[in-house]
């Protein structure tokens with residue numbers, strides 16, 4: 030399946046289930062001084078999540094251009110070190126604005142990955158928020174994955190760094206649940222396809238999709254501290270890296286080898302070749 034077909038399949042799947050297909054917003058935020066560049070699909074809906082803006086739809090799906098090269102989500106320092114970071118990427122996402130919540134978000138994710146993209150269940154790992162002093166453990170998300178068919182030992186708790194999502198220091202946020210995928214050639218090896226690699230080192234087990242259960246607005250108080258205020262209507266914000274999903278579907282080892290990026294690398298190499306071969310007389 031090509032990268033373009035994967036994007037189309039994602040948009041079509043959610044359109045069939047009542048989501049409005051909304052165009053990517055430009056990379057420069059129109060009206061948000063808290064962000065330099067768009068860093069997630071939910072940015073263009075920030076005020077909708079906060080209840081400050083109403084749209085004539087309660088479900089949306091997008092393929093959003095994103096740039097993570099600074100601020101809260103900064104991939105710049107990872108470029109060249111990992112197989113899956115390149116600062117500019119496309120994020121596929123489905124959104125519910127006070128419509129469906131955790132149950133349906135997890136059902137859609139399972140159905141799309143298992144039945145439409147036909148990913149192997151024994152290569153998938155699921156994570157949920159383990160809880161802290163401010164936000165309780167999301168055992169509901171854990172139980173829902175197990176109800177869908179995940180083996181209990183493949184559903185893992187993680188802390189705030191991995192399983193609580195916020196777009197910046199302030200704004201809509203909430204506990205999240207991620208799906209990671211084991212890409213290696215030994216799915217039956219309990220050392221290789223193991224929890225150790227989930228949110229761990231290397232690129233063989235990679236996060237492919239993040240489901241955020243948007244429940245709070247994070248604000249800064251005059252004394253500089255931050256406060257979480259529950260939102261009147263819990264919502265859903267998800268983000269799947271198109272290039273990562275394409276790496277999985279095309280069974281290649283890096284995002285750079287997918288048909289989304291490989292032609293750009295080859296084109297650049299062609300341009301660079303005459304320069305590389307030029308003799309400078311030394």
Ligand code: GLY
Nearest residue numbers: 069071239267268
């Ligand atoms: N907004 C969800 C994500 O960026 O993962």
